[in-house]
Amino acid sequence: MSFPSLKIGDLVARLPIVQGGMGVGISLSRLASAVAQEGGIGVIAGAMVGMREKDVVSDPIEANTRALRQEIEKARSATRGIIGVNIMVALTTFAEMARTAVESRADIIFSGAGLPMELPRIFLDACEQKKEQFRTKLVPIVSSSRAAGLIAKKWLMKTGLLPDAFVLEGPRAGGHLGFSEENIFDSSFSLEKLISGVVDVARSLEDKAGRAIPVIAGGGIFSGADIARVMNLGASGVQMATRFVATDECDADIRFKQAYVNAREEDVTIIHSPVGMPGRALENEFIDAAREGKKKPFKCVFHCIKTCDPQNSPYCIASALINAMKGNLDKGFAFCGANVGKVKSIVSVHELMDSLRREYDEFMAGFWRDRSPAQ
Numbered sequence: 611m612s613f614p615s616l617k618i619g620d621l622v623a624r625l626p627i628v629q630g631g632m633g634v635g636i637s638l639s640r641l642a643s644a645v646a647q648e649g650g651i652g653v654i655a656g657a658m659v660g661m662r663e664k665d666v667v668s669d670p671i672e673a674n675t676r677a678l679r680q681e682i683e684k685a686r687s688a689t690r691g692i693i694g695v696n697i698m699v700a701l702t703t704f705a706e707m708a709r710t711a712v713e714s715r716a717d718i719i720f721s722g723a724g725l726p727m728e729l730p731r732i733f734l735d736a737c738e739q740k741k742e743q744f745r746t747k748l749v750p751i752v753s754s755s756r757a758a759g760l761i762a763k764k765w766l767m768k769t770g771l772l773p774d775a776f777v778l779e780g781p782r783a784g785g786h787l788g789f790s791e792e793n794i795f796d797s798s799f800s801l802e803k804l805i806s807g808v809v810d811v812a813r814s815l816e817d818k819a820g821r822a823i824p825v826i827a828g829g830g831i832f833s834g835a836d837i838a839r840v841m842n843l844g845a846s847g848v849q850m851a852t853r854f855v856a857t858d859e860c861d862a863d864i865r866f867k868q869a870y871v872n873a874r875e876e877d878v879t880i881i882h883s884p885v886g887m888p889g890r891a892l893e894n895e896f897i898d899a900a901r902e903g904k905k906k907p908f909k910c911v912f913h914c915i916k917t918c919d920p921q922n923s924p925y926c927i928a929s930a931l932i933n934a935m936k937g938n939l940d941k942g943f944a945f946c947g948a949n950v951g952k953v954k955s956i957v958s959v960h961e962l963m964d965s966l967r968r969e970y971d972e973f974m975a976g977f978w979r980d981r982s983p984a985q
């Protein structure tokens with residue numbers, strides 16, 4: 611029974627669990643290495659990773675790429691497990707960050723918040739310029755089979771490369787969502803309904819790729835039983851984020867983690883992010899004030915998100931998320947998944963993985979019992 615491994619090309623994760631990248635500063639090397647050490651895939655969030663660097667305002671590209679390199683090195687020195695990075699397409703530093711991840715030998719780049727059409731070109735350019743065959747796997751994060759198909763078609767046409775896997779992020783995920791506000795609560799867009807379409811796209815590409823293209827499903831996965839259910843629908847693994855916030859090793863301030871423990875289901879809200887996408891977050895006075903028009907336009911020190919229009923945004927999303935990560939929730943807000951209300955305590959990554967494994971085993975034992983012929 612027990613968890614099957616997750617294979618992405620020649621990488622084999624003992625547990626089929628990817629810790630979703632969480633910006634700003636929620637998943638850095640500490641959390642990522644703890645997850646990787648347990649046998650999952652740990653992911654460092656690239657968004658504003660250079661926030662603590664002295665030159666982040668004067669030279670944001672240098673500050674962010676340097677900090678990303680250092681976080682990857684720190685994670686590497688803590689574990690021999692699989693370390694990925696999450697680089698959002700919407701970042702103005704996307705190309706430099708992706709290139710840095712490849713050159714720093716990140717095992718995997720996960721990329722969403724837009725379609726990562728340029729990712730394979732950036733990868734090939736890095737290989738060519740460094741005269742080295744890097745092995746970084748390229749994994750788009752999508753919200754539909756259509757996006758998966760479009761990305762694969764464009765990558766193949768322009769570079770001959772295909773994705774090494776897909777992450778399918780459903781509408782119950784935390785942070786920015788790849789769905790319109792109407793579709794977030796429309797059951798025809800549920801993660802469970804979307805899986806088979808993306809799995810079909812992945813399967814249709816496998817002959818050309820000459821390898822398996824696993825689909826990793828995320829957004830609202832809370833228990834081991836949830837993992838079993840989406841894997842029974844064709845996913846090869848899961849991406850989970852909210853559960854990893856409430857761990858000792860999560861890189862956020864304890865007040866951020868405590869906000870998760872205190873959250874009730876009715877505290878979860880959908881915001882219109884200055885990024886131009888809906889986002890799921892914990893409602894608080896900061897969000898209420900922005901909604902009521904009480905927040906003032908701000909001076910933008912570094913245009914970090916391509917789609918952000920600082921002149922017409924009620925607040926700076928980077929500052930709001932950095933404040934929240936530091937525990938100053940009155941000056942920002944916490945992104946969260948739809949299931950945050952079920953989080954009851956802060957545990958170690960090891961304890962979390964153990965409980966997920968137990969729940970998975972229990973669910974699968976029942977699953978096979980129900981299917982075995984009556985004695």
Ligand SMILES: Cc1cc2nc3c(=O)[nH]c(=O)nc-3n(C[C@H](O)[C@H](O)[C@H](O)COP(=O)(O)O)c2cc1C
Binds near residue numbers: 634655
């Ligand atoms: C606090 C927080 C920050 C997030 N930041 C990012 C991010 O920087 N980039 C990204 O692609 N996804 C981000 N996400 C989405 C997660 O990586 C993940 O796919 C999703 O939350 C999974 O759903 P779950 O939280 O219900 O497990 C974030 C989610 C949370 C909760």
